[in-house]
Amino acid sequence: MKKVMKYIIIGLIIVGVVVIGLGVAGGRINTTKSIPIGLYWTTSEPVKKGSYVIWCPPKTQIFDEAKNRGYIGAGFCTGGYGYMMKRILAAKNDVLTITDEGVQVNGVMLPFSKPIKTDFAGRLLPHYHVDNYKLGNYEVLLMSDVSSTSFDGRYFGPINLSQVKTVILPVITF
Numbered sequence: 001m002k003k004v005m006k007y008i009i010i011g012l013i014i015v016g017v018v019v020i021g022l023g024v025a026g027g028r029i030n031t032t033k034s035i036p037i038g039l040y041w042t043t044s045e046p047v048k049k050g051s052y053v054i055w056c057p058p059k060t061q062i063f064d065e066a067k068n069r070g071y072i073g074a075g076f077c078t079g080g081y082g083y084m085m086k087r088i089l090a091a092k093n094d095v096l097t098i099t100d101e102g103v104q105v106n107g108v109m110l111p112f113s114k115p116i117k118t119d120f121a122g123r124l125l126p127h128y129h130v131d132n133y134k135l136g137n138y139e140v141l142l143m144s145d146v147s148s149t150s151f152d153g154r155y156f157g158p159i160n161l162s163q164v165k166t167v168i169l170p171v172i173t174f
Helices: 002-025 061-069
Strands: 027-030 038-043 052-055 084-090 095-099 102-105 130-134 139-143 164-173
Touching: 002 027, 084 102, 102 139
Parallel strands: none
Antiparallel strands: 027 038, 038 164, 052 084, 052 164, 084 139, 095 102, 095 130
């Protein structure tokens, strides 16, 4: 039994070292439904429409509530928020309409974008509404294009480009 425990402890140490090494080298693991689950790599690529990104939510009441409800974790961003991963689905000069029916970018409805009214605990979710809003030079809309239950731009609207920390590229996704 002692020999088995020894191997388990050694195995856990090896896994821990590998995970820390990946993180230091630029690897990021996504386990949420916001973007495809898997391993991503940080890059110095320019931020543009279609990019997967890591970003920090701005310190606002809506993100305070999201943290309190467990939609986002604690972390190193202003306000004690954790980093989030999303895809940029609208950027400079794109025209947004966000209604109870979903999110339209340049007149095209995004899949999985219809807001849900309540979260898993039955609490009302905030809804961001805008009609024919043209994004400015430093605004992006961060959304999930794979999940209808992601906490994303349909609830908090566009964010400033300065909140984006880096572009990430998928390495292995499921």
